[in-house]
Amino acid sequence: MAESIANGERRSSLHGHWSSRVAFILAVTGSAVGLGNIWKFPYMAGVNGGGAFVLIYLGCVLIVGLPIMMAEIMIGRRGRRNPVATMQILGEEEAGQTAWGLVGLMGVMAGFIILSFYSVIAGWTVAYTFKAAANEFAQQDAATLSAAFGAFVANPLITGAWHTLFMAVTVSLVALGVERGLEKAVRLMVPALLVLLGYAINSGSFGAGVEFLFRPDFSKVSGAMVLAAMGQAFFTLSVGMGAIMAYGAYLPQEASIAQTSIAVVLADTSIAILAGLVIFPIVFANGLDPAEGPGLIFQTLPLAFGQLPGGSVFGTLFFVLLAFAALTSAISLMEPAVAWMVESRRLSRPVSAVIVGIIIWLLGFLTVLSFSNLKDFKFLKGTLFDNFDYLTSNLMLPLGGLLITVFAGWVMCGNSSSDELDPAAGYVYRTWHFLTRYVAPVAVVLVFLNAIGVFEP
Numbered sequence: 001m002a003e004s005i006a007n008g009e010r011r012s013s014l015h016g017h018w019s020s021r022v023a024f025i026l027a028v029t030g031s032a033v034g035l036g037n038i039w040k041f042p043y044m045a046g047v048n049g050g051g052a053f054v055l056i057y058l059g060c061v062l063i064v065g066l067p068i069m070m071a072e073i074m075i076g077r078r079g080r081r082n083p084v085a086t087m088q089i090l091g092e093e094e095a096g097q098t099a100w101g102l103v104g105l106m107g108v109m110a111g112f113i114i115l116s117f118y119s120v121i122a123g124w125t126v127a128y129t130f131k132a133a134a135n136e137f138a139q140q141d142a143a144t145l146s147a148a149f150g151a152f153v154a155n156p157l158i159t160g161a162w163h164t165l166f167m168a169v170t171v172s173l174v175a176l177g178v179e180r181g182l183e184k185a186v187r188l189m190v191p192a193l194l195v196l197l198g199y200a201i202n203s204g205s206f207g208a209g210v211e212f213l214f215r216p217d218f219s220k221v222s223g224a225m226v227l228a229a230m231g232q233a234f235f236t237l238s239v240g241m242g243a244i245m246a247y248g249a250y251l252p253q254e255a256s257i258a259q260t261s262i263a264v265v266l267a268d269t270s271i272a273i274l275a276g277l278v279i280f281p282i283v284f285a286n287g288l289d290p291a292e293g294p295g296l297i298f299q300t301l302p303l304a305f306g307q308l309p310g311g312s313v314f315g316t317l318f319f320v321l322l323a324f325a326a327l328t329s330a331i332s333l334m335e336p337a338v339a340w341m342v343e344s345r346r347l348s349r350p351v352s353a354v355i356v357g358i359i360i361w362l363l364g365f366l367t368v369l370s371f372s373n374l375k376d377f378k379f380l381k382g383t384l385f386d387n388f389d390y391l392t393s394n395l396m397l398p399l400g401g402l403l404i405t406v407f408a409g410w411v412m413c414g415n416s417s418s419d420e421l422d423p424a425a426g427y428v429y430r431t432w433h434f435l436t437r438y439v440a441p442v443a444v445v446l447v448f449l450n451a452i453g454v455f456e457p
Ligand code: TRP
Pocket: 031, 032, 033, 034, 035, 036, 037, 114, 234, 235, 236, 237, 238, 239, 240, 241, 243, 329, 330, 332, 333, 397
């Protein structure tokens, strides 16, 4: 193995660095906290039967997600390039292996697919901002609001237009390289959720919601469900595709990777749990189906906004915040592809952002159609979105994460990884190294094998 790069000869990023550790924490939290916490976590927990799913998801966050997040930041800061180039350069430098760039490339592709559907759902939240502002939810019952949601997603012109708007804003921000400040929306998310939590506690079904989320029913455990829980852990933490690696490339050298990662994981996980504590009491108080699917928050939260005093203003604010949280995540989904094009194709940032954005925007119409009600596209209904989500969250992200652990734990020399993570190689480094070499990769492989039925009698 090659010697680690001598101090003082470190690379630096071509895109500038974060101004401080706090700026980096905000950016990574901005990437992690988004629709994955507020929209996807509750509906996945609902579809998969609650408590047992939540427990497995939490386990995956801790023993798989956290070490991979640290590995991504470590690799990113070591390479200081886009994820494709970083993996390639480090692979050659550390072990003379040239193929590792492919892991970065798979991540770039995963980012395209994820953002294509992410933007459509983000478009729904923008639309719901206006519905809240127009006071459309006031004193409506669950059946009316569900029907309204059904009619809304059935119309591909409307959802397509909001998707277009959301992509246009995302591309503009990535093109300008201005993401600073947007992350603040995440900080307001917590107080907004706490207000809703108050409503949920008063809904009369808070106990039922808590029980659904936290009392595991192990008869619900199956190979597919464990895979979905692990996929949710990857998706919500933004790990496995190089988004965090791309951000790590801009991290100042002196910042602590372990502390940063722990802070981000704690924030992301608490926000998801808080969202669950808000949604399920509303579900049970109104006789809704927890297994409703991707429409769950759009059928539950409007009930709260329709009944709370000042609910129209508050609902507007809430959906605006959610759209901002989605925006900071969307930016991170584009960053690896854009940084890669800027560095390797010598295109400008705006041109790269527009090219990447147009491809993702077009791809997004497949998701628009798969929720729509157009007769000619009936065959797409409900299928494409599910497949895109499954392919990325359950297959590409865990596979990318697995390869990242192999790279960080086995291919890189211990000198290099400890140099970035913890130069004294103390217990933080040793715990991370153990999790990354053995626990996380074995867990991912076991979950994959379990999902294809290898352990079934
Ligand atoms: N984590 C974000 C969310 O929960 C989505 C996201 C942003 C993401 N970047 C990612 C998911 C990279 C997977 C990979 O909303």
